[in-house]
Amino acid sequence: MATSHPYDVVIVGAGPAGMCAALYTGRSMLRTAVLERGIPGGELLNTEKLDDWIGEKSILGWELAKKFEEHSREFGAEYVTATVERITKLRDGTFETVTDSGDRYVSPAVIVTAGGTPVKLGIPGEIEFAGKGVSYCAICDGAFFKQQTIAVVGGGDAAVEEAEFLTRYADKVYVVHRRDSFRASRILQERLFANPKIEVIWNAVAEEVTGDERGLMTGLRIRDRVSDEVRSLDASGCFVFIGFHPNTGVIDGHFDHDEMGYVRTDTTMQTSIPGLFAAGDLRSQLTRQVTTAVGDATTAAIAVEKYLKTRDEGSHEIVAQGSGGYTA
Numbered sequence: 001m002a003t004s005h006p007y008d009v010v011i012v013g014a015g016p017a018g019m020c021a022a023l024y025t026g027r028s029m030l031r032t033a034v035l036e037r038g039i040p041g042g043e044l045l046n047t048e049k050l051d052d053w054i055g056e057k058s059i060l061g062w063e064l065a066k067k068f069e070e071h072s073r074e075f076g077a078e079y080v081t082a083t084v085e086r087i088t089k090l091r092d093g094t095f096e097t098v099t100d101s102g103d104r105y106v107s108p109a110v111i112v113t114a115g116g117t118p119v120k121l122g123i124p125g126e127i128e129f130a131g132k133g134v135s136y137c138a139i140c141d142g143a144f145f146k147q148q149t150i151a152v153v154g155g156g157d158a159a160v161e162e163a164e165f166l167t168r169y170a171d172k173v174y175v176v177h178r179r180d181s182f183r184a185s186r187i188l189q190e191r192l193f194a195n196p197k198i199e200v201i202w203n204a205v206a207e208e209v210t211g212d213e214r215g216l217m218t219g220l221r222i223r224d225r226v227s228d229e230v231r232s233l234d235a236s237g238c239f240v241f242i243g244f245h246p247n248t249g250v251i252d253g254h255f256d257h258d259e260m261g262y263v264r265t266d267t268t269m270q271t272s273i274p275g276l277f278a279a280g281d282l283r284s285q286l287t288r289q290v291t292t293a294v295g296d297a298t299t300a301a302i303a304v305e306k307y308l309k310t311r312d313e314g315s316h317e318i319v320a321q322g323s324g325g326y327t328a
């Protein structure tokens, strides 16, 4: 049976941002529920290894996720496996967070840390070689491809900019694009065309990621859309930049967002809806890393504590005026 649960703060998503926010709100003695649709960890569970988490020269994604979860639970955060379907602000200023089972979590503040999803190619081998050659993040994984040959798939700003960035590491970068011109800005294109390590393959679509018996990627099969000719690129990496969708569907309302759909916040991580905070990959910002996600989350959690305090003080003032009570 669907039930209603009161909390001080509800956190949607248990990726790095959600778990870090839970640590801070729990530590501030706020009754905290973390609603996660899968296993806590977020994109860390799709990351083989990180070498840019400060303090650890190298750590496995799942291992860091486990440490985050255990640490945040120490301070009392309650984890619930549930998919959030919507968040609505009620007339009394509280939020109602509704899950797929119909359960309702009522709280004066919510932190949305639902992350985002890179758009996949949907071709054979893509999932099989994810983290073993296939990547969606150049800053994260570029350094693993020193002196190697890799392919980048895409033609927008992200693909063109990241292809250029990847030449810091790789000896050769193929850029495979389905059209005969890029959508990327002119300045980015000029830099790319001037780079001798980059070869653009126009009018081509990626068809299959291939690998060896060790489970590592060794090639990318592509098809020419004009001649229909198929060939295989010898490449140990394939970086896919064909889009990224912020998971903002749970916010039921008119929150402010940028032209790509990322949530805009102020410097305290509060959205355009008072009491609704956002942190991590779904937020409009320059870059999306574990360090930025936990930085956002720390700010959001501390801002929530202050928001609740101000809200409570406001309520007491009303009581003092003899308004007939309050329901905070």
Ligand SMILES: Cc1cc2nc3c(=O)[nH]c(=O)nc-3n(C[C@H](O)[C@H](O)[C@H](O)COP(=O)(O)OP(=O)(O)OC[C@H]3O[C@@H](n4cnc5c(N)ncnc54)[C@H](O)[C@@H]3O)c2cc1C
Pocket: 012, 013, 014, 015, 016, 017, 018, 035, 036, 037, 038, 039, 040, 041, 042, 043, 044, 046, 047, 049, 050, 051, 052, 082, 083, 084, 085, 113, 114, 115, 116, 118, 135, 136, 137, 139, 140, 141, 247, 250, 279, 280, 281, 282, 288, 289, 290, 291, 293
């Ligand atoms: C392949 C790959 C490799 C990467 N490598 C690195 C790296 O080496 N170093 C680095 O710093 N960064 C790396 N990143 C980026 C990093 O993983 C992200 O920046 C970080 O995970 C963002 O954290 P987050 O909590 O904002 O979002 P996520 O990690 O995306 O977590 C969001 C969570 O919300 C949950 N969720 C979403 N919607 C709902 C819902 N409706 N109900 C309930 N739960 C929901 C999801 O299941 C997920 O667990 C990598 C990313 C990818 C994809």
